[in-house]
Amino acid sequence: VLFRSSTFSGSVALGGSGGGGGIGGAVTVETGGTISTSGDHANGIFAESLGGGGGNGGFAISAAVSNGVSTSLAIGGKGGDGGRSDAVAVSSTTDIATAGDRSNGIFAQSVGGGGGNGGFAISGGVGANLTATLALGGSGGGGGLGGAVSVDSTGSIVTTGAQARGIFAQSLGGGGGSGGFSLAGAYSGGANLGVALGGSGGSGQYAGAVSVDSHGDIETSGARSHGIFAQSVGGGGGDGGFSGTATLSQTGTFGVSLGGSGGGGSRGGGVTVASDGNIVTHGDSAIGIFAQSVGGGGGSGGFSLTSTGAEGSSASLSLGGSGGNGSVGADVTVDFTGVIVTEGKLSHGILAQSIGGGGGHGGFTVSSALSTGADGGSMALGGSGGTGQNAGIVTLNSNVGTTLSGSTATIATAGDGAHGLFAQSVGGGGGSGGFAGSLAIGGGGAATLSSSLGGSGASGGDGNAVTVTSVDNILTTGLGSFGLFAQSVGGGGGDGGFSMSASVTSGEDGTAMSAALGGSGAQGGNAGAVTVDSTGMIATQGDRAVGLFAQSVGGGGGNGGFAVSGTLAPSNGSTTFSAALGGTGGAGGDADDVNVTRNGAIATQGVGAYGLSAQSVGGGGGNGGFSYSGSFAGFDSKNMSVSLGGSGGAGGDAGAVTVNNTGSISTEGADTYAIFAQSVGKGGGNG
Secondary structure, three states, X not given: OEEEOOOEEEEEEEOXXXXXXXXXXXXXXXXXXXXXXXXXXXXXXXXXXXOOOOOOOOOEEEEEEEOOEEEEEEEOOOOOOOXXXXXXXEEEOOEEEEEOOOOOOEEEEEEOOOOOOOOOEEEEEEEOOEEEEEEEOOOOOOOOOOOOEEEEEOOOEEEOOOOOOOEEEEEEOOOOOOOOOEEEEEEEOOEEEEEEEXXXXXXXXXXXXXXXXXXXXXXXXXXXXXXXXXXXXXXXXOOOOXXXXXXXXXXXXXXXXXXXXXXXXXXXXXXXXEEOOOEEEOOOOOOOEEEEEEOOOOOOOOOEEEEEEEOOEEEEEEEOOOXXXXXXXXXXXXXXXXXXXXXXXXXXXXXXXXXXOOOOXXXXXXXXXXXXXXXXXXXXXXXXXXXXXXXXXXXXXXOOOOOOOOOOOOEEXXXXXXXXXXXXXXXXXXXXXXXXXXXXXEOOOOXXXXXXXXXXXXXXXXXXXXXXXXXXXXXXXXXXXXXXXXXXXXXXXXXXXXXXXXXXXXXXXXXXXXXXXXXXXXXXXXXOOEEEEEEOOEEEOOOOOOOEEEEEEOOOOOOOXXXXXXXXXXXXXOEEEEEEEOOOOOOOOOOOOEEEEEEOOEEEEOOOOOOEEEEEEOOOOOOOOOEEEEEEEOOOXXXXXXXXXXXXXXXXXXXXXXXXXXXXXXEEOOOOOOEEEEEEOOOOOOO
16 A cells, blocks of 8 residues: 655555464274285374464565655564364274385374464665654464374284384374564665564464373384374474664664564373383384373574664664473373383383473574764664473383293393383473674764673473383393483573674764673573382393483573673774673572382493493583673773673582392493492582
């Protein structure tokens, strides 16, 4: 839309909004008999509910030219929301055989639709007297909900191709769409204003609960062909759109740019697996039972750039977008009875894991202002990081209530990096702050001011409790293949963004001032308690293959950002002031108690292959950022410079470690301990 007269010109452009995605309905499959397929992409049973993706917002471009006053506005269209999916339920008494790559025995999935991206916006104006431009990027659409997924299978399943899982059950929340970018430009013979705002990213949506009940034997032969794969993943937030502003004026100008904020992630659903059949996998990265809940990560903030120039006063402001928060991972429970054998590398017997979503990183920012005959100022603020979120409780029960028969292995792995039992809860890491850079240049003895602040990091999420109860004879023969691995880890705190600022003025009696502050590092997340009750023999036959490993580790604090500031006034009689302050380091997270009860013999063969290792370790404090400040001026000038480094963060506390062992332990190899029990409070960060 264009409005125009001899002395006024106005232009408006609006991008259209994207449409919402459709809803996926419920899917139910009940089947018996036998099923066999031959060929790639030939699943035995395929059951899926899909929400439709949201449409993208339309872009907008606006321009206005006038002999007097000129105004221009452009707004990008909003992305449409993704549609939700519904529940998927499969009940099978079928014996299934597939022969082909990506030919799963049972494939059950519910996927929420992704949000559409926001449209970009570009606004420009030229006016003889006054010009104002504004550009707003469209926001991204939100994702759609993922529905619950359940599989109940009592038949045998055999697959022979790569990525051909016996049972695949998954719920995915839809991811948020990215925000649209924005650009604004203005030129005038008089004053002008330019503003650009990047669109915000859309929020991700929840994933549904996933449950698998398997009562038959499963065998797979190809790489990445898990016996049972059960996963719920929350939708990630969309990234914020970047922004840029450039203005030029003969009298005075002001430019503003703000990067779009990242969208928040959403929670993963709970995951439960109950299996009482035998499982055999022959390929690499083919885990017997894979059970995982993952919170969606936050989107990153958009970066921001601003530049202004004028013969008169010039001012510039630029802010990076903040990162979106992550979301929680839910509880994961595995109950297994039977025998698991894996033969490939990285093919764990059972993996039970909950992971909190990480926070998005803050957007960086750069600002500059040039004034040839009047005062000038520039400010840049880096975007803050998004918060990491907590993981869920992890419970793994293997052959509980059974009686072992002799030394026959119930959990056996043959490849490198293939743990017998692997249970882990990991908090999401905090997002790092964006860096900031600012420059102000003035002439004719003007005053210039430049300041920058690095974005602050965000705290990490907590790891949760991990409990493993095992009545197993466990055998591993590969390098780095632990018999039993149980761990809770707090997410690391995000680092603060660094900061750089400079101010320059020319002409006698000029004034230049500059300040730079590094962003603060954030606190690490706490770790949860780890409890292991293990009965039976454990034998490992590889270097660095620990028999039983139980650990609680607090997340490390983020490092503070460094700061550099400088002023320059080469003419005589000037005044300069420069200050720099490094960001503080974040505190480390605390670790919790570790309790291990062992009944049975442990034997390891290999370098660094401890028999039993139980450890609680607090997170280390983050280091403070360094700083540098300098002022430089001509004769008969007044100079002042201040520089302060950031302080380090405190280290985290460790919990109590308790080991009750009633069996024999033997190790064969250098650098090994039969029992290694340790509680370590971590050191603080350096200043």
